[in-house]
Amino acid sequence: MVMNFNQEVYNLLRLIPKGKVVTYSQIALCLGNVKLARAVGNALHNNPNPKLYPCHRVVNRKGELSKAFAFGGSGAQMKMLVDENTQFDRFNRVRLDICGFDIEKFIKSQN
């Protein structure tokens, strides 16, 4: 069965450990190149199952949360991350140096 792009994105989301986050560009790189970042955002927008796929663990390259988080407003994403002990800096940006998950490296180590 050939998986479409969105499904590839969702599969990657399940690899992100609780308390960690990845960026759109990281996912994009895993699927080909950084230019896919926008398509990744679109995939998350169409996330059919937020319970199974932790779309809240995806932030932009600066660690900022999405403005129009689709499920419960922007506050919801922040709450979920806080509940997972995700670390933030004083500007409400995720501490990528602490909570960033090198998913590309992880995948390689799994091979």
Place this chain on the structure above:
DNA sequence: GCAATGGCCCATA
């Protein structure tokens, strides 16, 4: 097939 959409990224000013 075309046009619009999007939770992006990058360089530049």
Place this chain on the structure above:
DNA sequence: CTATGGGCCATTG
């Protein structure tokens, strides 16, 4: 720091 313009890509209507 903000603002803008350009680019790229998959999905959707």
